Amino acid sequence: MPKPQPKPQPMPQPKPLQRRALLTAGLGAGLSAAGALASPAQAQQSAPELRWRLNSAYARSLDILFGASESLARAVAEATDGRFQIQVSAAGEMAPADGLLDAVGSGKAEMGHAPASFGMAKNPAFALASAMPFGLNARGQNAWWLQGGAAELFAEIFAKQGLVALPGGNTGAQMGxxxxxxxxxxxxxxxxxxxxxxxxxxxxxxxxxxxxxxxxxxxxxxxxxxxxxxxxxxxxxxxxxxxxxxxxxxxxxxxxxEGGALLHFWINAEAWKGLPKTYRAVLQGAAAQVNADVQARYDARNPQALRRLVSGGxxxxxxxxxxxxxxxxxxxxxxxxxxxxxxxxxxxxxAMKTFRNEEYLWFQVAEYTYDNFMIRARARG
Missing domain, CATH: 3.40.190.10 (Periplasmic binding protein-like II)
Structure with missing residues (x-):
């Protein structure tokens, strides 16, 4: 009989951070201490130069989705004075979109950006981390991941594929x-x-x-x-x-x-494990900034795009x-x-059903009532 294999242990998942100030706070503190207490050689050692590759699942023409990876790379570079560089490639340039998670898990790329549903062939539970028919809306999905225990629930199954995940934006409710x-x-x-x-x-x-x-x-x-x-x-x-x-x-x-499709930045588990703590804080802070920004961009741009589409037929x-x-x-x-x-x-x-029921209890009392009134008021002019 084959010897039982030890159960894979999930990689430690980073805790939620507060606002973009943390992009520079962790690294700044680390470098300040290094500069004050150590020689230049020691300071350089504490903040090594890194070059990572990030494979996006999206074409360059998708300015918000592909742009999310560019924004992350830019924020990380700025917060580290250029010492941590992330090279972004579009879908198909490094690996095909449907092979993105394999590319990251195997180390071909240190990072990727895609919905978790790309991993459904590995485990259908992956889809729940992104969107599912009649699942959570965008706010609910974000709240479930950041404060409702979802990150911990998914950590183990992601770790089996050599992956760590950070929230990387939400499209909001999509069209049919x-x-x-x-x-x-x-x-x-x-x-x-x-x-x-x-x-x-x-x-x-x-x-x-x-x-x-x-x-x-x-x-x-x-x-x-x-x-x-x-x-x-x-x-x-x-x-x-x-x-x-x-x-x-x-x-x-x-x-x-897809009532609220959450995207993720995928990180090779070994690369994440070997990342200096200050760089982890910077990367997590950059992802948090992008996570909020993607939704805001869609909410700001979709109304006028819808008007133009209707005008066009x-x-x-x-x-x-x-x-x-x-x-x-x-x-x-x-x-x-x-x-x-x-x-x-x-x-x-x-776990998602329990969280969804509570979310819609609250939305029914406040969000829905307010939005319904405002929508009717708008219709009256």
Whole structure:
């Protein structure tokens, strides 16, 4: 009988930091002490020169998503006086997007930037760290990760793949995608050739859609040639770049499969372990700054992008109530099946449900009531 292998121990996860001041606080204190108490050689040793590689899952044309990695690299370099440099590459330049987590886990790259759903083939529980149909919204996902225990729940399964994760931005609630024909009933999903990612694809397949994994740059051509009937991408700011309203004018909402898609900066576990403590603090602070900034950028840019899309021919349509209800039922069936097969999924999904219920209790009292009033007031002019 093979000798039992010791259970992998999760890498220590960094604790949440407060605001961007910590970008420089940790390193500044360390270098000040080194400068005051040590020789220049000793100071240099305490702040070594490092050159890391970061593989983004996004094309350079996606200014917010690819720009998140550039912002992180710039903040780290500025906070370390250029001693810690991170070279950023776009999807496909170092490794394909679907191979990004393997590239980081194996050490081919020290870092990556992608949604955790890219790791679903390794463990379906990975998807819960990013977004799932009818999961948490953006604020809830961020709160669950930073204050609700999610980081600790995921640490063990990430460690098995040689990974450490830091939150790296949220898209907010996404759109439901571009359709050549309006979805009026659940039956309209039968046989629909639809591009959708993550667990959303599993759920929509259960409802009869013919789900396809089409890369973003190929969506327009696939819709134009009718290889696809519909496709989701992200939201107005990014969707506008693809010009999809010209070939699939029905713009459905909401993207119930991604109510708040959290992205992560992935770090090779051994590289993280060997990083000086001051550099860890700088890297964590830079990631925290980017995590807030990505959401703010989308919230600031999506409104005008939506106006331009509608002016260009996009026809906004909500998903019908019966489609939403059927999708929720199918989602719960998928989660029950995954929970029965995968203890990691069950453990984390149960924790997420508990947190989600409490979040929506609070949102129902304050956020929803306020937003509902303001939306109606805006409509009255």
């Amino acid at each position: 995608g571009w359709f050549r024909k309006e979805i009026k009933t659940v039956g309209d999903l039968q046989g629909l050739k639809l591009r959708v990612a993550g667990l959303g694809g599993t759920v929509l397949s259960k409802l009869g859609a013919a789900v396809q994994a089409t890369p973003g740059p190929e969506i327009y051509a696939a819709l134009e040639s009718k290889a696809l009937d519909a496709a989701e991408w992200i939201g107005p700011h990014d969707d506008e770049k693809l010009g999809l309203q010209k070939v699939a004018p029905i713009y459905h909402y909401p993207g119930f499969w 996009a026809q906004l349509r909500p998903f019908p109530q019966d489609v939403m209800e059927a999708a929720l039922k199918a989602s719960n069936e998928v989660y029950a099946d995954l929970s029965a097969k995968n203890p990691d999924f069950k453990r984390i999904y149960d």
